[in-house]
Amino acid sequence: MRRLSAGFSVLAVLSLAGCQSIFEQSYQANVAPSSSPQIVKEVQKDDPRAQMGAREHPRILASYGGEYHDAKTERLVAKIAGALTAVSENPQQSYRITILNSPNINAFALPGGYLYVTRGLLALANDASEVAAVLSHEMAHVTANHGIERQRREEAEVIASRVVAEVLSSDLAGKQALARGKMRLAAFSRQQELQADTIGVRSLGEAGYDPYAAARFLDSMAAYQHYNSSDPNADQSMDFLSSHPSTPQRVELARDHARAFGPEGSTGDRGRDYFLDGIDGLLYGDSPQEGYVRGHTFLHTGLGIRFDVPEGFQIDNKVEAVMATGPGDIAVRFDGVADTTSRSLTNYISSGWVTGLLPDTIRAIKIDGMDAATARASADRWDFDVTVVRLGDQIFRFLTAVPKGSDQLEPTANVLRSTFRRITPEEAKSLKPLRVRVVTVGPSDTLATLSARMMGTDRKLELFKVLNALPAGQSPAVGSRVKIISE
Secondary structure (H helix, E strand, O other): OOOOOOOOOHHHHHOOOOOOOOOOOOOOOOOOOOOOOOOHHHOOOOOOOOOHHHHHHHHHHHHOOOEOOOHHHHHHHHHHHHHHHHOOOOOOOOOEEEEEOOOOOOEEEEOOOEEEEEHHHHHHOOOHHHHHHHHHHHHHHHHOOHHHHHHHOOOHHHHHHHHHHHHHOOOHHHHHHHHHHHHHHOOOOHHHHHHHHHHHHHHHHHOOEOOOHHHHHHHHHHHHHHHHOOOOOOOOOOOHHHOOOOOHHHHHHHHHHHHHHOOOOOOOEOOHHHHHHHHOOOEOOOOHHHOEEEOOEEEEOOOOEEEEOOOOOEEEEOOOOEEEEEOOOEEEEEEEEEOOOOOOHHHHHOOOOOOOEEEEEEEEEEEOOEEEEEEEEEEOOEEEEEEEEEEOOEEEEEEEEEEOOOOOHHHHHHHHHHHOEEOOHHHHHHOOOOEEEEEEOOOOOOHHHHHOOOOOOOOHHHHHHHHOOOOOOOOOOOOOEEEEEEO
């Protein structure tokens, strides 16, 4: 179950992440991969560095929602990887490619030939050459032994302590923080990224793909990052651009490498049609196990509950909790914990887990016929409403935070309380996950009509243009195929 962090540190939720500076380093165009790449089968079993890929694989799966299984999509990714392996400087290198069941936009590699790509990245890509660009970049890290070089900088006892801490940690939020630390550990140096770009674009062109796809997809990822930037709570630490920054220099260098194969638009196969066939029906956004966001409503069939947030709020279904943000710096957090004591909910609120609690405000209430309780709290510059509801052996918890002096605390909390209820069997049966659907543009279709078919977002036109890499002022041509998001 989702758990609240100690003391309800909602201020961290409301704060904006600082910008990360990217310092340009000297660039070498004549880099080459290692002539003797290390893979798990070729090294001593007691070498902790060489075993990193095998050891980290299950933790990567746990951090990114496990494997995504779809035979059609798996064949697509295998086809792309196979074409790249055939032209690799080390075609004997074996790879284990995993599609991760995550909406994050990410791909990465571990020593031993472990490659990962998220279904979120596949949904953002528009052709096979763009996915090939990402995979060739990550394969370059493996053949160049970047993972081994990076790991040599880490002391074995430091790694061991992190492994022990992660194994012993039972707090989900703590595990996620450790996972993000692992991702930072897995980040390559700026120079290694540029080396992988060089090798990757060369492999891309030699495999017969459009070599300009690398620069094109970097632009798409930057556009998606901009789309998400309007949500200050969006956790982008698990996304590709957090460790693969799309600087103008990097994009231009990727185009420079591609020009060795010919002018843009005149060389290489994009593989758009078979790529779109391969991702048609791809799961998009949250998996059913994490619940559904539909406009201003959150629904979870497994938990059997639903609630609404006020108009103008945006819901973000995070790993550790459901977050919602609204105008005027208002934030809402929802999660649930196991009810192990069956004590009264008024006693539960006052048991010490709420910082700044105002005891005189605690009162018992009923919500949709269920036992509930509510209270107020105050800390620093914020006022809070805390509402808890018991359903079976679970306690569901709402925290609403507003700046001190705001008159929106009670109205916001009232929307949550008045709309929280059990979902009916009919509602549960009708809920379906969102998927990527590939449609052909008809003679009467416009940007407006196509984007109106998008589901799961209030910013339909903006997301439609990002997912289809449409420049400003451009509409898809009649007869072309585009992606929409629907059930």
